[in-house]
Amino acid sequence: MQAFAHLLDRLSYEPRRNGKIALMEAYFRATPDPERGYALAALTDDLSFQNAKPGLIRALIAERTDPVLFALSRDYVGDLSETVALMWPRKPPAESTGLIGHNNPPGSPLLSDVVEALQTGGKAALPGQIAHWLDHLDEKGRWALLKLITGALRVGVSARLAKTAVARLGEVEVNAVEEVWHGLSLPYLPLFDWLEGRAPAPSNVDPAPFRPPMLANPTDLDELERTQDPAAFRAEWKWDGIRIQVAAGLEPNGRRVARLYSRSGEDISGTFPDVIDAVDFEGALDGELLIARDGAIQSFNVLQQRLNRKTVSARMLREFPPLVRCYDILSDGAEDLRPLPFAERRERLERFVSRLGPMFDLSPQVPFATWRDVADARSDPASAGAGEAAAAVEGVMLKRADSAYVPGRPKGPWFKWKRDPHIVDAVLMYAQRGSGKRSSFYSDYTFGVWTTGEDGDVLVPVGKAYFGFTDDELKEIDKYVRNNTVNRFGPVREVAHEPDRGLVLEVAFEGLNRSTRHKSGVAMRFPRISRLRWDKPPAEADRIDVLHRLLDVADTEA
Structure with missing residues (x-):
């Protein structure tokens, strides 16, 4: 556990990509099985513990420290794990009891024993076990x-960076690791045996395996005109689903197995049994998963209401009918089509989808001759063939006709050119500490725009970024928050926000949805801080009317 804690500590302070890969590679080479397998699972977010939750940690620290002192410390540090790791008052070993699991050494626990105990231990025994571990670890180990x-x-x-590091053990491409990954289980012994030359590559016998997707690189008109030949590419819409x-x-035995x-x-078949x-x-x-009502593609906000649900009611199945809009075909029966050029795969896809039912349709391609044609289609999808579905278009995908389907994000074959984000000038209202580094x-910032209240203009929150x-x-914003705090609510600081005093943030966002849960009546999609407007007084920030007009336009397009 201490070696894994040391790795996490080094990674948290290493800003370079290659530096992180080197640290993980060295750890995987020096650490025996099964410890390195559990570390790899943690780094790839492949672990889950049903009974171990943050609330349990808060309850444990409350038993050993003054709750007011802990609240003040948590506010100052800004991270639950760091605060508890630093404050934990260890008991003498003779007083620390409650072990579960097996092979627990008298000192620092093994990572494998920790993971197995967390996954298999009963809920009642877990608090004592975690307290025992915390008593036998130093600050860094407790934090990890x-x-x-x-x-x-x-x-x-x-996850991909961790797989890149482990691939170096066998001097293979990370895509080769991705190909076998979903057929593996903890602690990945066949993977390490293969990479270190003791066994052949693991075989994936799953009849419906996941295949690592091919991803696109962002681009713009200037880059395309400078570096790419439009005759080499095909274009299609980028749909606003998942x-x-x-x-x-x-x-x-001949039984068909299907997965989404x-x-x-992640296997999301249970959320969409109708697919x-x-x-x-x-x-x-x-492809892209969308919600289609009476043939009309709905906004992402509608789809989001059905995502991440463990059970789906008959009403939800009826009111949120899904549609799979197909981009590519990866296999036809047992034939792997990924090595074929995209143009050939597209022809195969068109024939394949034509035989399927109404749950599946084909994502239409966008005709063009020049990059300027693509720019025009991107700015006005309705006039370029998207028609009534234009509101669900978030940009254009560009794919080389000769490109094979390669996992990851290779440079050159595929590009995504998203529609320009919306921009609004908002005033910083609240700030909270981040986590980790x-x-x-x-x-973490909450910002608002002006609206008319009973006593004149007031700010109403519209988003967080x-x-x-x-x-x-x-560093500039952090200094401003500290120097202009006017109130505190637990870990949240209220920042001065008046017409003549405050910080204006230029906020970029992908879209808006109407919301009954927010005071402003709007919910932003993917807001981010694009610029600090030190040059602009808060009184000149935007008003809520700007966002309402955007919603009216979206309603009209839909």
């Missing part, structure tokens, strides 16, 4: 343990 339990490592490592994969195959995967490989019921093929399709900075700014801008 609590991060593991809360599921928020936040050390700047994505990227999914539908896979189906036959088991040895998210872009990250699974409509699968009557063997193969794998790549940002735990000492006020980095915690990214988009540079590190230098973060």
